[in-house]
Amino acid sequence: MAGQADVNQRPESNGSAGAEPSPSTVRSYLLNCGSSALADRAFSGLMLVCALSIFAIVLLILVELISGSKLTIQKFGLPFFFGSAWDPVNGNFGAMPFIYGTVVSSILALIIAVPLAVGVAIFLTEMCPDWLRGFLAFFTELLAAIPSVVYGLWAVFVLVPLLRQYVDPFLIKTLGWSGIFAGPNYGIGMFAAGVILSVMILPIISSLTREVMSAVPHAQREAVLALGATRWEMIRMGVLRNARIGIVGAVILGLGRALGETMAVTMVIGNRPEIVRSLLAPAYSMASVIANEFSEASDPLYLSALIEIGLALFIVTIIVNALARVLVWAVTRGAPARGT
């Protein structure tokens, strides 16, 4: 069994001048390296601290926002969010016009964007030829990354004149009776904000819907096809039905983005803190009022009111985004890192 080989030969290295490094040099060096337990622990500790910074960021935001809005929380309490008066001069603040503007413009954006985004996603996932898909997917990703201010720039100089000249008069003529499209035609206003928002959230909803649809296993598609379904029926029952939850998540994510969108909206919404029926009238969103008036807020109460609006925006977007992530994760088992 156990041999008694006590060979101690070392291979001669051919053609190498100079001394052969006795293996014990290497071996003894390594034996003296010692345990790296301390260094390993320090390293993983440092990495851990940096990972925890994510939570620190959330905490920081909460702390600063809450302490910054103390004044108005104490003075107005909860009714702050239901008041419609925005009167910095007399110190009377109510956030309702901005909440209204944010919500309505976002819903408008969803109404326009969601059917189109889902349609695009269906096309790209199930119907698109391979050579085209790469380009369109790349282009969609590009659009999702374009800065808000650039969209705003385009909206101010191209979209708004377009709306003012062609779209709005048409809407007033056909739907003016309802009061939703009525009044002076400025071009800027709630409707313009809704449109540019829909342009901005469309790529995200579309990308995420595509991802969710791609996560549905092929077996599901094949099972439906094997029963004699047409392609649309296969999409409807084999893919959309299974991806339903994720698509809802994608839509909610789009909503989250729309709620917080600042620059492009600020440039076209009109900046009037009034709740009016017509979508063609100027309006104001939560992010916009902060963007516009923060630097000029001279007295502490004014500033506090704006910060409180920021706090509300923060909490709402956190909840909306968390909900969206949970829904998307349920279908894809692990949220994508790159896509927002």
Next chain:
Amino acid sequence: MASTLMPPPLRAGASNRFLRVVVNHLATAAAVGSTILVMAPLIAIFAYLLFKGASSLNLAFFTQIPKPVGETGGGMANSILGSGILLAIASLMGVPIGIAGGIYIAEFGRNGRLANMVRFTADVLNGVPSIVMGITIYTLLVAGRGFSALSGGVALGIMMIPTITRTTEEMLLMVPLNVREAALGLGVPNWRSVLSITLRTASPGVITGCMLAFARVAGETAPLLFTAFGNQYWSTSLNQPIAALPLQIYVYALSPYDEWHRLAWAGALVLIVLIVVSVALVRYVAGRGVLKGAS
């Protein structure tokens, strides 16, 4: 289960089948139609931006600061420099912390509860409006002290952290197990193995992830509105307000002067080019895979 997958019951007769085929074609038309309806204008927007920007771009744009109102010419050189400084501060903060966080959730936490919470929170943070970050840094660093480049850089840096954490994690997880095992099997200390083997193998992907975060915050305006604030002149001081490209575009877009509008378009093009390069790079690296020619 099978019953929920059944197509509508096939009644005898061709009419039902015909209806289903028609519906199928309508659906296809709707999908194609919406794609065209969406893509065509978006491509048009993109082309318009490129065109308008290119025609406004000249050398002076990169070398001169804005001229007084009424004079033609001038550029946004101070904004480009300012953005550069802000992004340098932001990267110094955001890149190391972000990469370290990504290393933690990829290599140490893996599927633990903490790692999952970090992952989830990072994703949620990515969706928070950037203006909120601006307010936070304002109350933290600006109130009582004044606008400053440093505060702007910090705001942008904090925004980079969640993004870089997630992309780093994604790239590190692509390094196959057998490469890590090879390092461990050699008796390399864990920390050395993570840095010199795993991170190094994933470095093309990690770097492009950082580039993407960089390009994203380069276009951010809202967090700078009340931190960096903007500046009409050259400035390199960290404690003074500083110009930034997206800020300047915003101000110029809303101004009544044509000359400033021209500068705004040119600035927008610069931002777009940056975005296109980063997105293309990320796709290229991700598509090629993290490992160069590994078996």
Next chain:
Amino acid sequence: MGVAIEVSDLNAWYGTNHTLQSISLKIPANHATALIGPSGCGKSTFVRCLNRMHETNPIGRVTGTVRVGQTDIYAQASPVEIRRRIGMVFQRPNPFPTMSIYDNVASGLRLNGFRNRKVLDEVVERSLQQAALWEEVKNDLKKKSGASLSGGQQQRLCIARALAVDPEVMLMDEPASALDPVSTAKIEDLIFQLKSQYTIVIVTHNMQQAARVAENTGFFLNGKLVEFDATHKIFTNPTDKRTEDYITGRFG
């Protein structure tokens, strides 16, 4: 010089799966020992317990004693220290893809802080010669990446890399199973030459390979060590009927 390995009452788990049950054996120094058995019998898990790689899996757990030379590797040393003394070659070649051939071989030393360039040069040459790869790559040491070699060359590169740290024991987990017959033959020749200086433990599901290279062979079945004896005895006159069934191909 290699050392002997003594294993006493080794048990290993993957989560709740009791993968190895009460393994005890003595692996002699400077010999090649083969471990054979059907898929899933635990032989790979066993060698991974010998260099404490099993515990790198979050659900891996080990109890029992493993003595390498004089050291109880679980109680008396850290995993990192142990793995410097016990080298491992894996089933699929895994050279570091971002490193050149030279850097790959030198990595075990460099990543532990070794700096002496002259000694590194010599170690790299010696290791590549031991791995019978020197002639093929000596002109491309720093130019070619480790991953650009053929499969058989890559595996020999991994062997050279493991040898460079001058371990006392070499563990090989089915080192030739992913390779073509010519490369396999080269690797077997290698093992033959190396075993005079190192203690080699080789896991293989190829019985002919075990017969060719190893003095001793252990047969694993369902997490238990059924029989451990001189190779020629295992293959010609095994004691246990299960061993005989496996050898003659009745299962596995």
